[in-house]
Amino acid sequence: MLREWALRREREQATPVGAFATPQRHSDPSVRDPMIQFESVTLAYGRGESAVQALDKTSIKIGEGDFVALVGPSGCGKSTILKLIGGLISATTGYVFVAGREVGAQDVRIGMAFQNPTLLPWLTVRQNVMLPLKIVQPFRADWARKRKTDYRDRAEALLRQVGLSGFGDKHPWQLSGGMQQRASLCRALIHDPTLLLLDEPFGALDQFTREELWAVLQELWLTRKPTVILVTHDLRESAFLANRIVVMSARPGRVIKDETVPFERPRTIAMTYDAGFVALNQRLRSLIVEVRTGSEVTLGAAA
Amino acid sequence: MMAILRQKAASIALILGFFVFWELACLLLGVSDIILPRPSQVFYTLFTRWSAIMPHAGQTLYTTLVGFAIGVAIGIFLGALIGSSKIAYDTAYPLLVGFSSTPKIAVVPIFVLWFGAGTVPAILTSIAISIFPVVVNVATGLATTEPELEDVLRTLKAKKLDILWNVGLPRAMPYFFASLKVAVTLAFVGTVLAETVASNRGIGNMMMIASSTFNVPLVFAGLFVLATLGICLYVGFSLAERHFTGWANRKSEIVTV
Numbered sequence: 001m002l003r004e005w006a007l008r009r010e011r012e013q014a015t016p017v018g019a020f021a022t023p024q025r026h027s028d029p030s031v032r033d034p035m036i037q038f039e040s041v042t043l044a045y046g047r048g049e050s051a052v053q054a055l056d057k058t059s060i061k062i063g064e065g066d067f068v069a070l071v072g073p074s075g076c077g078k079s080t081i082l083k084l085i086g087g088l089i090s091a092t093t094g095y096v097f098v099a100g101r102e103v104g105a106q107d108v109r110i111g112m113a114f115q116n117p118t119l120l121p122w123l124t125v126r127q128n129v130m131l132p133l134k135i136v137q138p139f140r141a142d143w144a145r146k147r148k149t150d151y152r153d154r155a156e157a158l159l160r161q162v163g164l165s166g167f168g169d170k171h172p173w174q175l176s177g178g179m180q181q182r183a184s185l186c187r188a189l190i191h192d193p194t195l196l197l198l199d200e201p202f203g204a205l206d207q208f209t210r211e212e213l214w215a216v217l218q219e220l221w222l223t224r225k226p227t228v229i230l231v232t233h234d235l236r237e238s239a240f241l242a243n244r245i246v247v248m249s250a251r252p253g254r255v256i257k258d259e260t261v262p263f264e265r266p267r268t269i270a271m272t273y274d275a276g277f278v279a280l281n282q283r284l285r286s287l288i289v290e291v292r293t294g295s296e297v298t299l300g301a302a303a
Numbered sequence: 304m305m306a307i308l309r310q311k312a313a314s315i316a317l318i319l320g321f322f323v324f325w326e327l328a329c330l331l332l333g334v335s336d337i338i339l340p341r342p343s344q345v346f347y348t349l350f351t352r353w354s355a356i357m358p359h360a361g362q363t364l365y366t367t368l369v370g371f372a373i374g375v376a377i378g379i380f381l382g383a384l385i386g387s388s389k390i391a392y393d394t395a396y397p398l399l400v401g402f403s404s405t406p407k408i409a410v411v412p413i414f415v416l417w418f419g420a421g422t423v424p425a426i427l428t429s430i431a432i433s434i435f436p437v438v439v440n441v442a443t444g445l446a447t448t449e450p451e452l453e454d455v456l457r458t459l460k461a462k463k464l465d466i467l468w469n470v471g472l473p474r475a476m477p478y479f480f481a482s483l484k485v486a487v488t489l490a491f492v493g494t495v496l497a498e499t500v501a502s503n504r505g506i507g508n509m510m511m512i513a514s515s516t517f518n519v520p521l522v523f524a525g526l527f528v529l530a531t532l533g534i535c536l537y538v539g540f541s542l543a544e545r546h547f548t549g550w551a552n553r554k555s556e557i558v559t560v
């Protein structure tokens with residue numbers, strides 16, 4: 001414990017804050033300084049023999065304004081990565097830096113959409129969506145003055161974009177699961193975050209709604225250029241949305257492949273049926289099938 | 304809608320039936336009004352002695368509400384303190400259980416010893432009795448808050464106080480209101496007992512004097528007044544509860560597009 005602390009101190013003194021803001025060698029020219037940097041991060045849930053190792057010496061760099069999809073078999077620590085960046089859990093060993101500073105110390109607006117909608121049941125849908133504006137600066141300062149006018153309209157506009165106009169006054173439990181998830185996506189976006197963490201945000205949606213929201217998210221990324229990290233099980237989704245697809249191994253998770261997605265923007269749904277797109281999907285799919293643990297019978301092997 | 308009306312009608316019929324049964328039983332069995340007065344006698348006494356009863360009722364209500372309000376305020380504060388961290392909760396819980404299982408009535412003589420007879424021991428008893436249900440419930444409500452809901456605010460780098468205010472306390476509201484309904488009825492018990500033991504005002508004192516002169520209908524009139532006050536406050540808090548924590552009693556009314 002003490003040794004760890006001493007090590008950390010040493011590192012802090014040895015490397016000034018700006019030292020991590022070195023330009024990246026990355027194929028995409030839009031990628032600038034690293035927004036996220038994982039340095040050999042290990043994470044174990046629990047202690048002793050019952051400990052489950054979710055991440056094993058993972059190192060990742062994600063540039064500012066990049067759009068990265070994390071894919072991999074279930075339980076490979078994808079959600080764990082998001083929680084580490086969001087500051088909800090801390091690494092067992094290794095370091096997580098956000099915008100060049102240790103996680104938690106950064107001055108970055110984070111928007112996070114969780115696997116479950118996690119809407120507060122005592123608030124209406126609109127109040128739920130507006131919640132970040134009540135907490136995060138600079139919006140917080142104007143909360144009392146604008147919550148009935150500007151902020152309300154802002155929330156309405158977002159709800160309309162995801163097809164929830166007219167549901168603002170309902171309570172979350174009056175909405176279906178998919179609708180709740182869309183509301184939760186609005187909540188992640190309303191405070192114009194520069195870092196967007198999405199944990200399977202479209203998981204509970206039907207395919208058509210999902211594809212609609214892909215377009216919404218792509219549009220948003222193209223106009224505002226936030227850094228987006230998307231955890232998904234849907235390879236088509238990852239290839240449609242992301243600049244980079246990071247494939248993780250089964251637990252304990254490690255990065256096994258870092259694939260750049262070459263397709264031009266703005267991408268269309270029709271493009272997802274092109275030969276190049278399908279080939280990428282298939283390559284990723286066989287990779288993931290390969291890294292899944294042998295105990296589970298894969299579809300490909302069974303056939 | 305019809306079902307609700309029918310249910311309400313049945314409840315009212317049961318209450319009326321109870322009084323009618325009491326009245327008839329006393330008449331038929333020839334029970335003396337020194338033992339058990341008939342409801343009609345009690346209501347008659349209430350009506351004729353109203354001006355004498357009123358100040359006592361006012362005093363009891365005042366004492367109870369002051370004690371209750373202070374008790375609840377302290378209860379919320381302590382509950383928030385204890386419920387806000389797992390360690391505090393686990394540490395303080397045994398002590399809380401100890402306090403809340405001690406019969407608070409037993410402290411009345413101590414309060415009388417310290418503060419003399421009068422309004423103060425009654426208020427203090429009412430405080431002591433209403434604190435613990437509130438503390439235990441608020442602390443439990445906070446301690447059982449789903450971490451996922453707190454995570455929503457933690458990713459926004461909200462301060463502890465923000466999380467308490469926006470997630471913890473609203474989440475604890477159903478627990479809090481449940482405890483209010485318990486606490487307000489208990490507060491009456493405390494006040495009346497303190498008045499009975501050491502006071503020269505209040506319904507408790509009035510009943511004490513009435514029973515010593517064998518004015519049994521007046522004793523029962525006091526009981527009826529207490530019951531009415533208790534019911535009114537209970538209903539008041541139930542309505543407030545429904546208004547503030549309706550989300551916790553959600554109807555399964557699902558909207559889909």
